[in-house]
Amino acid sequence: MSTVVRPSLIEIAPQSMRPTALPDHVYAVLKQRILSCAVQPNERLIEKKLCEELRISRTPLREALNRLSHEELVSFQPHAGYRVAGITLAGFRNLIELRSIVEPQAAALAAERATPGDIAALRAQATLPYDPSEDRSFVQYCQANSRFHLLVVRCARNPMLENIVMSALDMYQRPTYLRIGRQMDPGNPSSKHHAIVDAIEQHDAEAARKVMYRHIRGGGERIMTALRDARIA
Amino acid sequence: MSTVVRPSLIEIAPQSMRPTALPDHVYAVLKQRILSCAVQPNERLIEKKLCEELRISRTPLREALNRLSHEELVSFQPHAGYRVAGITLAGFRNLIELRSIVEPQAAALAAERATPGDIAALRAQATLPYDPSEDRSFVQYCQANSRFHLLVVRCARNPMLENIVMSALDMYQRPTYLRIGRQMDPGNPSSKHHAIVDAIEQHDAEAARKVMYRHIRGGGERIMTALRDARIA
DNA sequence: ACAAAATATCTTGTATACAAGTATACAATC
DNA sequence: GATTGTATACTTGTATACAAGATATTTTGT
Incomplete structure (x- = not known):
């Protein structure tokens, strides 16, 4: 060639x-x-x-x-x-279930294993840039969100978990994007993210698990109802 | 061609x-x-x-x-x-960690969602054939064990979980096989398997989770020490 | 006019030729 | 004797030709 x-x-x-x-x-x-x-x-x-x-x-x-x-x-x-690949409600439900199984446990491990450097990186990525006036920021917002979640899993020091979550986050991106494109409130997750970093910083595995679980379930439900209402899937 | x-x-x-x-x-x-x-x-x-x-x-x-x-x-x-692919201790440790995160939760979901037909299939697969006198039975033993664990996850009705566990079980097979090939006691897991089926049959999600967790951790630790002693990885 | 079958076209499945990069072995030099 | 440079052989990377299967269209019969 x-x-x-x-x-x-x-x-x-x-x-x-x-x-x-x-x-x-x-x-x-x-x-x-x-x-x-x-x-x-x-x-x-x-x-x-x-x-x-x-x-x-x-x-x-x-x-x-x-x-x-x-x-x-x-x-x-x-x-x-x-x-x-098409987007289906059942597929998205399965995806939420997967994430709500793996990521809270990964967050718990992160609370045990994160170094001060890790925590600084997490803190820097916890606040998401979101400016509703700019169309371009939608994709960036989704990607920044994915990066934070990936960073948390990375603190668990297990590449297999990392790969699973990476793939799950990729699959999550389109439903999030479609939903935000229609309904302007992304339900700013930055505060939740900081709560997760707090728990990890205090090496409180149980708290990290719980906050992450609620974060994923909450966000997932909101996207799912939006998808259902918009009849996207 | x-x-x-x-x-x-x-x-x-x-x-x-x-x-x-x-x-x-x-x-x-x-x-x-x-x-x-x-x-x-x-x-x-x-x-x-x-x-x-x-x-x-x-x-x-x-x-x-x-x-x-x-x-x-x-x-x-x-x-x-x-x-x-080579076999490393660190890789196997990560694999155990992954399985001990996903499979107990999947067992809990299975306890909620399994049909009578599912439970019959689980029961039929719970007892593993193992005859130390026959060399060929090692591989069959490993495969039968994988089939049981896969059957449990299938009851959770989530194809994504199923794929993850399927891949994990594949990766688990070689360390198991190598270990059994050296040290004759496979630590018969059939009783644990039946305990898992019991919990699922009674729709006791919490019990299913705990028994599965202990089963995976226990078996994993035994294989890991055997690998370490034999200096395989 | 409708339905069914045959054909034409398009898309993927496989094989193979050629290009490019890597490792090994050998030789020359320090 | 060890080390480094170079050439050769080997392996993978890419492109393309041809084969096989699927779909869409058209034609023919009822």
């Missing part, structure tokens, strides 16, 4: 993702498009079109699509192709 | 896996070889050799290898190739 620049790959990739190899590039770009709803849920993904658009061949593209389908961000049927 | 039979693909694939497409075949065969330690931990996996051996091309093989590396059963470095 030639060494021409691929402008379409530079795009809006967030600084958190630092792809190096071609399949990673493609994966990051497609994931970004999906999570930001730049491509609609259930929209079909045609290999050939994506290849031409991204100026790559099918091999690295398919690798990226396979990864995305494993993370259930795209659905796949043999010989029938790939689609952007 | 020609339509000749591929004898190497039929092999020892367990009946639980029903692969249809070529990448699924390959995935199942490789996974089986890895989990049964037919290929050693850290052993290198050369694409060309596997292609010739399995009579397939590199495309479906690479798809299978990618899946396996995503499940952390094989490790991968760009341009340096694939290896069977």
Whole structure:
């Protein structure tokens, strides 16, 4: 393949993702498009079109699509192709259940294992930027929220938990985004976040668990009713 | 590709896996070889050799290898190739932690949601076949144990939890197998399994959670000390 | 006009050729 | 003798051609 620049790959990739190899590039770009709803849920993904658009061949593209389908961000049927994963109420309910199982326990472990440096990082990320007057801030808000939750899990020092939560947060992003796009009150979670950091700072595992549980359940319920009302899923 | 039979693909694939497409075949065969330690931990996996051996091309093989590396059963470095994942004490500790977070909660949900049919299926799978005189029964024992734990999670009616536990059980198999292969007492878990089914049958979520937690922690600790003593990891 | 079947087109599935990067072995030098 | 540079062989990375299966359309029969 030639060494021409691929402008379409530079795009809006967030600084958190630092792809190096071609399949990673493609994966990051497609994931970004999906999570930001730049491509609609259930929209079909045609290999050939994506290849031409991204100026790559099918091999690295398919690798990226396979990864995305494993993370259930795209659905796949043999010989029938790939689609952007749909958003369903049942799926979101399962997602909330998963998060409310894993993250509170991870927060409890974080309370036991977090270093002073960890706690400073958490505190810095606890307050979310949210400015209703700017449209662009929606996506940034979601991403900042994800970063905080990921940072908490990271304090538990268990990469397996980290991967699970990372994937769960990715799946959580679209419903959050759709809901905020319609109903302007994100129910500012910054205070909850600071309460979680407080508990971790005091090494109070039980408190960290409880606050995180209530935070996830509360936010999840609000998004779920919004989705139901808007008949999105 | 020609339509000749591929004898190497039929092999020892367990009946639980029903692969249809070529990448699924390959995935199942490789996974089986890895989990049964037919290929050693850290052993290198050369694409060309596997292609010739399995009579397939590199495309479906690479798809299978990618899946396996995503499940952390094989490790991968760009341009340096694939290896069977190694077994480390830290990794196993993380795995126990993950299981002891997810499975007890899943058991609690199972106690709330299991149908009479579910409970009958659990009861049927609770007693594990173990005959120390037969070498072959080791693998079967491990698989039967995995099936029981998977069946419990299935009662929670949450496919995401199911996938996580399925992957965790796969990763758990090799340490279990290695340990039993050295030290003959598997510490018969059948009684614990029946206690779990009892709790689920009585819809006692709290009891189900506690028994499952102790079961996983106990078994995990025993395997971990055995690994440490044998200097496997 | 409606339904069913056949065909044409499009999409994915697999194989393979070629490009690029890595590791190893050997030789030269310190 | 150890170490570093270099060349070669080997392995993976990407692209593309061809095969097989699915879908949509059209045509034909009732």
